[in-house]
Amino acid sequence: MKRKPDLLWILVILFGLGVVTTGYAQSLWNNKTDAPIEVSALQQQSTAFKR
Structure with a gap:
């Protein structure tokens, strides 16, 4: 009979896969030169000035 x-082991494996995938x-x-993360940072700054 197999155990x-x-x-816990299933969660550890899923967490490890998540860490590897995220990295x-x-x-x-x-590596992208036109990453839209800068655009979202600029949008947050512009909304901060509107408040």
């Missing part, structure tokens, strides 16, 4: 994997996505995001 089912514990919920990979951030590295791809930082």
